[in-house]
Amino acid sequence: MPSRKLSGKPEELAAFIDKFDIFLFDCDGVLWQGKALLPRTVETLAHLRNLGKHLLFVTNNSTKSRATYQKTLQDFGIPCDVNEIFCSAYSSAIYISRVLQLPRDKKVYVIGESGIEEELAAEGITYIGDDGGDITPEDYDSFGPDEDVGVVLCGLDRAISYRKLARAYQYLRNPETVFLATNIDSTFPTHGKLFPGAGAISAPLICMTGRTPVSLGKPSQAMMDAIEGVLKFDKKRACMVGDRLDTDIRFGIEGGLGGTLAVLTGVSTEEEILEEGAAAVPDVYLDRLCDILG
Amino acid sequence: MPSRKLSGKPEELAAFIDKFDIFLFDCDGVLWQGKALLPRTVETLAHLRNLGKHLLFVTNNSTKSRATYQKTLQDFGIPCDVNEIFCSAYSSAIYISRVLQLPRDKKVYVIGESGIEEELAAEGITYIGDDGGDITPEDYDSFGPDEDVGVVLCGLDRAISYRKLARAYQYLRNPETVFLATNIDSTFPTHGKLFPGAGAISAPLICMTGRTPVSLGKPSQAMMDAIEGVLKFDKKRACMVGDRLDTDIRFGIEGGLGGTLAVLTGVSTEEEILEEGAAAVPDVYLDRLCDILG
Known part of the structure; x- marks a missing residue:
């Protein structure tokens, strides 16, 4: 089924959000671009938290520990707990200790x-x-x-x-x-x-x-295993949000999550989402994450 | 046709050598191993020169210029002219100036x-x-x-x-x-x-x-083009001598040389030469280069 752009109608947006208890966010290209916060990121995340949604931040960035990445988020004005952060450095450590049992x-x-x-x-x-x-x-x-x-x-x-x-x-x-x-x-x-x-x-x-x-990074399911190893959640009530079809969206689809949402503020373009033979097809997409606020 | 080991019979060795006017040598694994000269390398090359053969030294080593590589050969006691040396740094320069015409x-x-x-x-x-x-x-x-x-x-x-x-x-x-x-x-x-x-x-x-x-290195024929660009010779009267099937021997075969001789003092083994589906099959092989002296 081809991807479709979520309309700005309040009832459609609310119905989409209602389908999920937990949102997994890629960060760069979704919440910010390089050093620049994208518009209304803080309000969007706060809105989802106010609705009782759980938020996770799932990044392939391996240069930072979760503690350091938490500081990156906080410096952007995004409050979060260290346990909401999954970096590939962390998933690697979890894999080595708990899966390989080195x-x-x-x-x-x-x-x-x-x-x-x-x-x-x-x-x-x-x-x-x-x-x-x-x-x-x-x-x-x-x-x-x-x-x-x-x-x-x-x-x-x-x-x-x-x-x-x-x-x-x-x-x-x-x-x-x-x-x-x-x-x-x-x-x-x-x-x-x-x-x-x-x-x-x-x-x-x-x-x-x-x-x-x-x-151990997206789209590898070893990252999903690391998340599930420390957090129990209903995958059907989880939505992956990302800017890259070949990593983020594929990660969500192959992980069996209930939904995938692509945003156009990063690597993948609308043309890539809609073309035949796309790397992975998100259920829905938006120009920007904050468009979910309507 | 499978490769065969040259026997040590003087008449067979002489007949093999007689087929060629020019021998192209890979160096490391053929003439020496690392810093150690292989047995009787100097005598073998002198013997071929005494028979009137032209010798070329063809190496993928890109870290040295021809002048520096000439010194390497001379330090091993191998007399040679700088024009007999073809390094991949040289073939790259020749390709850029004469083929690409940058x-x-x-x-x-x-x-x-x-x-x-x-x-x-x-x-x-x-x-x-x-x-x-x-x-x-x-x-x-x-x-x-x-x-x-x-x-x-x-x-x-x-x-x-x-x-x-x-x-x-x-x-x-x-x-x-x-x-x-x-x-x-x-x-x-x-x-x-x-x-x-x-x-x-x-x-x-x-x-x-x-x-x-x-x-621009073996087995690429761009290296052969560089050699032919500065030296005219009858390919059918030329023999490539090397220790690696996938680079040296393939280079000689794809270059249409009259013969290929593998030696077992480097990377490729007798098993690899004789197995079905070998990377490239040399006409003949020897345990060591100096065995050509009989």
């Missing part, structure tokens, strides 16, 4: 930023990283497999280096070492442009090993 | 090491690079397309950085900007192990842009 004597080798380290530490997972300096002649001799490394976890790392990749590769040559990615978005939008995303950072490792990492 | 007012953006810069300079090509420092808040604003950049050339760069990749991506978003790779080997062997190769360095750009670079 033995205590094994370590995670991390390519990524501080958010990942904070979430791994919070789950009591031992991790190592690389300081990212230049590779040295001694490194060529000393780098090798390490049986203590049970997982290589790769996220967005704006200090990526040859040395970091070379170490990861040595670990991944052991087929027992699990290969995880916080998310596989090839780019990430900032300052009105696209820059290399976590998927670009793991691309060299995929190229070298021929292995495909398990992704 | 206009004088256009620049090449280089991800790579000094060998590329030296060969581009020798061909009179203007190039720019990135100092590889951390990406700054100003970079996010200032990075963007640049019409003066006509080519992005990516080789092995052991000082790869997020900033370098981010700049390359901005240039490559312009579909007019040509995307080249010195070579696409995912790994390169050194110190008895494998480390990230040029193919791993271009992988993030491929992931982000969805574009495939033209490769």
